[in-house]
Amino acid sequence: MKLALINLLPTTAKVPFIRVRFMALGLSALVLLFSLFEFANVGINFGIDFRGGIQAEVETSNNTTTEDLRTLATSLDLGDPRVQGAGNSDPERQTFLVSLPLQPGEGMEGEQANQTARQALQEALASVEGLELRGTTVIGGAVSRELIFTGFTAIGVALFLMLIYIWFRFEWQYSVGAIVALIHDVIATVGMFSVTQMTFDLATVAAILTIVGYSMNDTVVVYDRIRENLRKYKKMPLADVLNLSINDTLSRTILTSATTLVALISLYLIGGASLQGFAFAMIWGVLIGTYSSIFVAAPLLLFTNVQREGTQSGA
Structure with missing residues (x-):
């Protein structure tokens, strides 16, 4: 009897992700607005690295x-x-x-x-x-201000370089979806730290940069399958192609996220208070990054009107 996890996951799933895109995008908009509101009114509990x-x-x-x-x-x-x-x-x-x-x-x-x-x-x-x-x-105060500037500059540069990468690897329509999804993940993570008032320090910045890379990797996997299916199913409606592509990569997404979360939850529980902020940011980032790849990055291609003939270029 085969009990391997891969055999228990759906390989031909038909979950209607695209059908609920407006509900998902509405939920994302609420999360972003609430995160920005909390950040503006409550602020972040900066660690000594940032507040001096x-x-x-x-x-x-x-x-x-x-x-x-x-x-x-x-x-x-x-x-x-x-x-x-x-x-x-x-x-x-x-x-x-x-x-x-x-x-x-x-x-x-x-x-x-x-x-x-x-x-x-x-x-x-x-x-x-x-x-x-x-x-x-x-x-000192000067050092802490410099660290704040450097930390947030690193996040901004990472987002910009990711946009350029997607633009050259795919098309500009894909880069718009990817960068919106990444900004969504970063703002949602900052908002979560504002709500929980967990210490936000340099380790948290490192976690956010890692989240950006993880989310981008997940998005690229979905985009690769979308581009492949656009070439394969030339007459299939775009919404159906997107839904098929998300379902094609669903088992891979579940496996990657689950195995990563096992390690991060262990780190959060037994890693001590000094690592809890980093582990918490990573756990939240894996969850929100997986969500945005499916419900934000892919559905946005419907609004940017990605062209089938444009898929002939790229890697």
Whole structure:
């Protein structure tokens, strides 16, 4: 008896994806509007990489909790502290990251204020029995602003290069669908971080760039099959060709997404707090990327009126 997963997946599925395109596109529009609204009104919980501040890494072998460390940092009266667990391979020891906001002041005055705050945080943590201070870091406002600019520039450049790639590999109609799907994925991911208020740091930017690549790969697979079927079925209505192509690649899409999610969910559950933001962004990105390849990128070809004769060019 064959129990291989590939034998359990539909190879001749006839799911009417294109028939529900208006409902799917309407849902996508609502998700994007809600994401932009949340981003504008709530904002993102930037990590210390982007907002700047003072961060100390401590390791404890006693029953110290995040609330204990937050109370200790609050007593310094240096702003609202943030404390998060960073995980540890040793179950008897816990690692925490304690962060304070940048202290007010300009130039040398601000630098001196932050160094004083850093020293006060070090002394307060060192006074707690059972705590081992692993190190402290001060990230200035100029550095954090540069990281924000660099991070979002990297995402923008990635989207632009993907557009150029699709344009040359297929036709301009395909590039429009692909880039709209990618922008959809990025905005939806940023919106999810705004809703959940999970820490958004450089690891999250790396996850978004990975999501862009994953979603593009999924879209290219569907587009390749669409181009192939356009050549094969010259008299079949375009909507039927699109639906047939999506169903032809459905088993591959399910296998790829499922195996990727197994690894990412494991990483989220046992990878520790320091990796949860990255894993969460990737899990959401795989789901939204798979959705956009099927319900956004492919149906948009109906609106850009892709031409059959144009499929004779390309790779």
